[in-house]
Amino acid sequence: MVTIYYVMIVSVLYFVIMLFSFRNIKDIFRRAKYSTYNTLSGSELVPSVSLLVPAFNEELTIAENVRCLMTLNYPTYEVIVINDGSSDETLKVLIEEYGLTLLPNPQIRGKISTNKVRGIYYNPQYPQLYVIDKENGGKADSLNAGINLSRYPLISSIDADSLLEKDALIRMARMYMENPEETVAIGGDVRIANGCVIENGEVKDVSLPRRMWPMFQSIEYMKAFLGGRIGWSHLNGLIIVSGAFGLFRKDYVIAVGGYRGGYPGEDMNIIIKLHRYMLENKIKYRVAFCPEAVCWTQAPDSYNILSNQRKRWGRGNLKNMIENRDMVFNPKYKIMGLLTMPYNVIFEALNPYFRITGLLALLGYVLLDMTNWKVLVVFGLVNFLSGYMLSVGALILEEIAFRRYTKLSDQVKMLLFSALKFVGYHQLGVLWRVQGHIQYLQNNNSWGTMTRQSWKDKKEAA
Amino acid sequence: MSQSATLQRVQAVDFYGRLEEEVREHSQGTALLFLYCAGDSSGSEAELSEVQSFVDQLSGDNGKVLQDANYGVMAITLPGYSLDAAHYQALLLKQHLQGRLGEADPRITLAALTETPSMQTMKQMAESTRLSTSSDIHIFTQEEADREHNRILIVDQDATVREFLQIRLAMQGYETLEALDGLEALELIAKWEPDLVLTELNLHGIDGLPFIHHIQQLDVKESPKIVVLTEKRVEQTISQCFQNGVDDYVTKPFSPVELDARIRRCLH
Numbered sequence: 242m243v244t245i246y247y248v249m250i251v252s253v254l255y256f257v258i259m260l261f262s263f264r265n266i267k268d269i270f271r272r273a274k275y276s277t278y279n280t281l282s283g284s285e286l287v288p289s290v291s292l293l294v295p296a297f298n299e300e301l302t303i304a305e306n307v308r309c310l311m312t313l314n315y316p317t318y319e320v321i322v323i324n325d326g327s328s329d330e331t332l333k334v335l336i337e338e339y340g341l342t343l344l345p346n347p348q349i350r351g352k353i354s355t356n357k358v359r360g361i362y363y364n365p366q367y368p369q370l371y372v373i374d375k376e377n378g379g380k381a382d383s384l385n386a387g388i389n390l391s392r393y394p395l396i397s398s399i400d401a402d403s404l405l406e407k408d409a410l411i412r413m414a415r416m417y418m419e420n421p422e423e424t425v426a427i428g429g430d431v432r433i434a435n436g437c438v439i440e441n442g443e444v445k446d447v448s449l450p451r452r453m454w455p456m457f458q459s460i461e462y463m464k465a466f467l468g469g470r471i472g473w474s475h476l477n478g479l480i481i482v483s484g485a486f487g488l489f490r491k492d493y494v495i496a497v498g499g500y501r502g503g504y505p506g507e508d509m510n511i512i513i514k515l516h517r518y519m520l521e522n523k524i525k526y527r528v529a530f531c532p533e534a535v536c537w538t539q540a541p542d543s544y545n546i547l548s549n550q551r552k553r554w555g556r557g558n559l560k561n562m563i564e565n566r567d568m569v570f571n572p573k574y575k576i577m578g579l580l581t582m583p584y585n586v587i588f589e590a591l592n593p594y595f596r597i598t599g600l601l602a603l604l605g606y607v608l609l610d611m612t613n614w615k616v617l618v619v620f621g622l623v624n625f626l627s628g629y630m631l632s633v634g635a636l637i638l639e640e641i642a643f644r645r646y647t648k649l650s651d652q653v654k655m656l657l658f659s660a661l662k663f664v665g666y667h668q669l670g671v672l673w674r675v676q677g678h679i680q681y682l683q684n685n686n687s688w689g690t691m692t693r694q695s696w697k698d699k700k701e702a703a
Numbered sequence: 704m705s706q707s708a709t710l711q712r713v714q715a716v717d718f719y720g721r722l723e724e725e726v727r728e729h730s731q732g733t734a735l736l737f738l739y740c741a742g743d744s745s746g747s748e749a750e751l752s753e754v755q756s757f758v759d760q761l762s763g764d765n766g767k768v769l770q771d772a773n774y775g776v777m778a779i780t781l782p783g784y785s786l787d788a789a790h791y792q793a794l795l796l797k798q799h800l801q802g803r804l805g806e807a808d809p810r811i812t813l814a815a816l817t818e819t820p821s822m823q824t825m826k827q828m829a830e831s832t833r834l835s836t837s838s839d840i841h842i843f844t845q846e847e848a849d850r851e852h853n854r855i856l857i858v859d860q861d862a863t864v865r866e867f868l869q870i871r872l873a874m875q876g877y878e879t880l881e882a883l884d885g886l887e888a889l890e891l892i893a894k895w896e897p898d899l900v901l902t903e904l905n906l907h908g909i910d911g912l913p914f915i916h917h918i919q920q921l922d923v924k925e926s927p928k929i930v931v932l933t934e935k936r937v938e939q940t941i942s943q944c945f946q947n948g949v950d951d952y953v954t955k956p957f958s959p960v961e962l963d964a965r966i967r968r969c970l971h
Binding site (some may be wrong): 279280282283284285308311312315316317366367368369406441442443 | 859884885886905906907908909910911912913916933934935936937938939940943954957
């Protein structure tokens with residue numbers, strides 16, 4: 242019985258969140274369509290941003306990524322690539338591409354402690370670009386090193402396997418400028434680039450991934466970002482700003498001690514820390530989500546890499562929940578303590594266990610003839626339909642406001658895969674999360690392998 | 704790339720050098736005709752041999768056919784032909800080519816020479832043949848040769864801005880080409896060698912200061928003047944641009960009259 246209530250509550254919650262998304266979509270659409278970003282992107286009044294790009298063994302994608310970041314439509318910004326002690330040619334690729342030389346006396350302003358910085362590379366011909374070479378210390382450590390070097394009041398973290406749309410940053414800045422006092426962080430919309438045609442650091446032609454795993458993730462991301470995060474940001478209850486693309490107030494990031502190293506899930510961690518800091522100090526704030534700022538990222542396209550990524554996420558999520566357990570149901574933390582955190586503990590972290598026990602119980606009932614199989618079928622169908630409606634809702638949001646996927650065949654494919662997702666992929670997600678939790682208990686602390694493909698190979702494969 | 708650009712220039716010099724010799728031999732009363740076949744078959748062997756055979760059967764046997772290996776433009780000298788006679792032959796030649804090569808779409812520019820034309824004028828004729836959009840035979844006059852053609856490359860990703868600038872500048876007698884992004888612009892500058900580049904700073908592919916640097920490092924005879932026309936109004940960017948040798952900086956929204964004056968001042 243518990244299971245049924247559980248599923249009902251989850252579905253209702255999802256629907257409520259999605260309802261908020263729908264409420265906001267009209268504004269988002271108009272904002273995306275009618276704002277004059279071009280004029281804004283030349284203005285002296287737009288705050289300057291330091292883009293931080295942590296790179297560990299990214300020799301295949303880094304050149305394209307930096308080329309993309311160098312041509313953003315934005316008045317004043319700098320790109321700081323942090324080579325986190327890569328064992329491949331990441332640093333060499335950059336040095337050759339941009340003719341960088343070692344800066345004799347770099348001026349490092351920040352004081353967050355990081356692993357040793359070996360040197361900073363620069364070429365006056367590309368005045369926006371800095372490359373930090375440091376000893377390996379993980380993604381959080383790299384971001385901290387980047388913060389230390391950065392000159393500007395806003396920082397933005399960007400994954401080295403991602404490409405920003407030309408207007409992405411200015412769209413985010415526009416949202417920041419609506420309310421610069423209170424905004425501490427803004428997340429961007431992350432989409433899957435597998436299958437798209439990439440040329441000169443930009444996405445030329447948008448289409449869905451050809452392969453199965455990226456396709457499922459495409460649907461999943463769309464649902465999470467459009468269906469979920471727009472709604473959560475409306476309540477100011479966002480618990481995560483994707484590590485792939487987010488904008489932060491530097492002063493507050495420094496105030497909470499920078500990124501936490503040594504464990505995955507640093508992107509969720511920094512947001513929880515910001516919420517905690519602002520609420521404890523009773524400062525009015527918001528963590529926003531800017532769906533019109535789009536970042537295209539490379540999704541893992543094989544089972545192994547994907548399962549590693551998901552186990553890591555499961556591990557990071559659990560760690561963050563355990564570390565911040567005092568916030569759960571604590572009225573001091575308002576929406577965060579009363580809604581977001583409990584939601585994440587009960588419906589995200591513990592989700593697999595409810596599902597597994599529920600399924601076992603149902604099977605047991607049927608086997609013991611305590612209920613008949615029809616109930617099981619009905620239950621399964623209701624479960625499937627509510628899930629499917631949520632996915633379709635996300636697709637409708639996409640179609641109302643963004644229309645990135647123009648081909649009819651792509652839209653049919655999305656509808657199909659939204660349904661297929663419930664046969665196998667969902668169950669695997671549950672399995673991976675459990676495995677992640679087991680890794681946590683085993684104290685497995687590694688990042689796991691994350692192999693990249695060059696954007697060029699991708700183009701040929703697509 | 705720079706190597707092939709050098710090679711192209713050598714070939715071009717070779718073509719115009721030979722043509723000049725040819726024209727000098729019979730400078731009086733010679734008709735000079737440039738021919739370019741638009742379409743896929745431009746500059747093919749078949750075309751060249753067709754033209755050659757046409758010229759061979761003309762009376763007054765001194766006609767010569769030369770071809771520019773880079774672009775496939777052909778130059779034909781017709782000694783002893785007056786303008787109207789040459790025009791008639793040109794019409795026949797056009798018909799002949801259209802009959803023999805199905806998809807040929809010949810563009811012809813014709814001039815009757817009174818003196819040896821300068822290499823510049825001949826280049827101008829070849830160019831106008833190549834870029835011509837009409838299949839009518841174009842008679843190239845002295846007046847046209849005298850007009851100074853400054854070339855301006857317009858680089859902007861906004862089609863409306865490009866169109867506006869293109870029309871306005873063309874009306875003032877400038878030759879213009881358009882480029883959508885930084886990489887296309889660099890390619891065009893190397894090939895077309897404009898006198899002035901009118902560019903936005905915010906471009907795809909490559910933009911801003913790196914783009915300016917790349918223009919200046921291109922292997923061209925004379926680096927083009929650079930006028931920036933952009934939305935960017937950040938003081939620091941403006942000063943960096945001037946430090947890096949940009950000739951002028953105009954911000955959008957701009958006054959067309961002011962832009963005209965600034966371009967004129969840059970060119971003279």
